[in-house]
Amino acid sequence: MLYQRSSALFDEAQKYIPGGVNSPVRAFKSVGGVPVFMKSAKGAYLTDADDRNYVDYINSWGPAILGHTHPVVLEAIQKQAEHGFSYGTPTELETEIAKLIVDNVPNIDQIRMVSSGTEACMSAIRLARGFTGRDKIIKFDGCYHGHSDSFLIKAGSGAATFGNPNSPGVTKGTAQDTLIATYNDIENVADIFRHNQGEIAAVIVEPVAGNMGCVLPENNFLQNLKKVCQDNGALLIFDEVMTGFRLAFGGAQETFGVDADIVTFGKVIGGGMPVGAFAARQEIMDYLAPNGPVYQAGTLSGNPLAMRAGLTTLELIKSDKDFYNKINKTTETLDFEIGKILNEKGLKHRINRKGSMMSIFFETNKVSNFQEAYDSVYTCIFNNFFQQMLANGIYLPPSGYETWFISAAIQDAEIDKTLEAVRRFEF
Incomplete structure (x- = not known):
C-alpha cells in the first residue's frame, strides 16, 4: 500500500481534528482517497510519512517560491x-x-x-x-x-x-x-x-x-x-x-x-x-x-x-535580477510540454498560465470565469489525473479549483520527472 502510514495517521487525526485536517482542501474530498501526510520538505520535494518523495507543485499554496527550506x-x-x-x-x-x-x-x-x-x-x-x-x-x-x-x-x-x-x-x-x-x-x-x-x-x-x-x-x-x-x-x-x-x-x-x-x-x-x-x-x-x-x-x-x-x-x-524570467520560463516550459503530451493523447484541455501560476482544465477550450471552471472540473478527469500523478511522485493541488505554484527549485530533472508522469497518464 502506497500510503500505509498516511492512512493510519489520518485515522488517528479524525478522532481529534474535525475531518482530520486543519484546512478542508487537505482532506482530499475533491479528488478522493486518503490525504498524504508529509513529514519534511526540501528544495523542490516533499517527503511523506511513508518516505516517498514528490515533486511539489503547491509549495505550501504559494509561499515557498524559492523552494522549501532555502x-x-x-x-x-x-x-x-x-x-x-x-x-x-x-x-x-x-x-x-x-x-x-x-x-x-x-x-x-x-x-x-x-x-x-x-x-x-x-x-x-x-x-x-x-x-x-x-x-x-x-x-x-x-x-x-x-x-x-x-x-x-x-x-x-x-x-x-x-x-x-x-x-x-x-x-x-x-x-x-x-x-x-x-x-x-x-x-x-x-x-x-x-x-x-x-x-x-x-x-x-x-x-x-x-x-x-x-x-x-x-x-x-x-x-x-x-x-x-x-x-x-x-x-x-x-x-x-x-x-x-x-x-x-x-x-x-x-x-x-x-x-x-x-x-x-x-x-x-x-x-x-x-x-x-x-x-x-x-x-x-x-x-x-x-x-x-x-x-x-x-x-x-x-x-x-x-x-x-x-x-x-x-x-x-x-x-537576483533574472529571478522572474527564470521561474516564468520554467512554468512556460511545463505549460508547453504538458500541453503537447495531452494533445498527442487526444485529450481536450486548456492550460491557463500567468507568471509562475498555472492550471490544467480538462474537456474545455476556454476558462475565463467560475462557471467555465466549474464545467471543466465537474468532468472528474482532473481527479483521475491527480491520483495518477500522485502515484508517480508528483504532488499537485488536490482540487481542480486550485492553482499550481511553481518554485525556483524546480529544475530540468523535476520537469523531466513531471513530463514522464504525464506521459503515463491514462484517461
Missing part, C-alpha cells in the same frame, strides 16, 4: 529564534520589511502586518467601509479571499439581488452587504453599481484568480474595473495574497499597470511563515487605529520569526 532563509530564522520567538512589542524588523515593500510596490505609502491572508482581506474591507462610509462590497464568483463572513457568500439571482450565505454561521444580514459579480464581465459589475448607487464601498478582486484554478483577466478587465470604481466613488482592492511578489516584485499592479486603492498580501511575504498584510496610500491608512477610528489589532502581527523569514525571502528575490 538554506539562507533557514539560517536567518535560526539566528532570529535565538533572540526569542515573539515579543508583543514593536521591532526594527517590522520597519525593515515594511520599507522594502512600500519602496517596491506601486501606489502604497504604508502597510500593516497581520498573520494571514484571511485577516488581511477582512481588515481591508473594514478599512474601505470606514474610509468611504458605505457598507456594501462587490466580490467575484469563484474568487476566494479567506473565510471571513463577508466572503462566504454565493451569488443571488441577478444584479439587484444580494448574495446569500453559503456556509452555516454566516448571517443573512452579513450576506446582504456582499454583492456577487462575474469575473471578466465588466458590464455585470457596472450593472450592480447602477442598482446600488452610492452604497458600494469597494470591489475586491484577485487580479489573477487562483481559487477557481488559474483564471486570467481578459479584455482590459482590471483597467475597466478601476475606472468603474473611480466613477462610482468606490475603492478597488487587489487581493494579492497569491500574486504579490510572485508575478513581479511589484505584484499584479506592476504586471498589469493598474493602481489599486488597497492591496492585500500573504504567502511570499512570509517566506513560509504565517504572515499577511494590507497596504494603501496615506490618506486611507490614516483611518486605521491608532491614528484613526477603524480598529484592527493582532497579538502575533509582526512576529519576529515571520518578519525575518519574509524579509530574507524578499531580499533574495530582489537580489
Whole structure:
C-alpha cells in the first residue's frame, strides 16, 4: 500500500481534528482517497510519512517560491529564534520589511502586518467601509479571499439581488452587504453599481484568480474595473495574497499597470511563515487605529520569526535580477510540454498560465470565469489525473479549483520527472 502510514495517521487525526485536517482542501474530498501526510520538505520535494518523495507543485499554496527550506532563509530564522520567538512589542524588523515593500510596490505609502491572508482581506474591507462610509462590497464568483463572513457568500439571482450565505454561521444580514459579480464581465459589475448607487464601498478582486484554478483577466478587465470604481466613488482592492511578489516584485499592479486603492498580501511575504498584510496610500491608512477610528489589532502581527523569514525571502528575490524570467520560463516550459503530451493523447484541455501560476482544465477550450471552471472540473478527469500523478511522485493541488505554484527549485530533472508522469497518464 502506497500510503500505509498516511492512512493510519489520518485515522488517528479524525478522532481529534474535525475531518482530520486543519484546512478542508487537505482532506482530499475533491479528488478522493486518503490525504498524504508529509513529514519534511526540501528544495523542490516533499517527503511523506511513508518516505516517498514528490515533486511539489503547491509549495505550501504559494509561499515557498524559492523552494522549501532555502538554506539562507533557514539560517536567518535560526539566528532570529535565538533572540526569542515573539515579543508583543514593536521591532526594527517590522520597519525593515515594511520599507522594502512600500519602496517596491506601486501606489502604497504604508502597510500593516497581520498573520494571514484571511485577516488581511477582512481588515481591508473594514478599512474601505470606514474610509468611504458605505457598507456594501462587490466580490467575484469563484474568487476566494479567506473565510471571513463577508466572503462566504454565493451569488443571488441577478444584479439587484444580494448574495446569500453559503456556509452555516454566516448571517443573512452579513450576506446582504456582499454583492456577487462575474469575473471578466465588466458590464455585470457596472450593472450592480447602477442598482446600488452610492452604497458600494469597494470591489475586491484577485487580479489573477487562483481559487477557481488559474483564471486570467481578459479584455482590459482590471483597467475597466478601476475606472468603474473611480466613477462610482468606490475603492478597488487587489487581493494579492497569491500574486504579490510572485508575478513581479511589484505584484499584479506592476504586471498589469493598474493602481489599486488597497492591496492585500500573504504567502511570499512570509517566506513560509504565517504572515499577511494590507497596504494603501496615506490618506486611507490614516483611518486605521491608532491614528484613526477603524480598529484592527493582532497579538502575533509582526512576529519576529515571520518578519525575518519574509524579509530574507524578499531580499533574495530582489537580489537576483533574472529571478522572474527564470521561474516564468520554467512554468512556460511545463505549460508547453504538458500541453503537447495531452494533445498527442487526444485529450481536450486548456492550460491557463500567468507568471509562475498555472492550471490544467480538462474537456474545455476556454476558462475565463467560475462557471467555465466549474464545467471543466465537474468532468472528474482532473481527479483521475491527480491520483495518477500522485502515484508517480508528483504532488499537485488536490482540487481542480486550485492553482499550481511553481518554485525556483524546480529544475530540468523535476520537469523531466513531471513530463514522464504525464506521459503515463491514462484517461
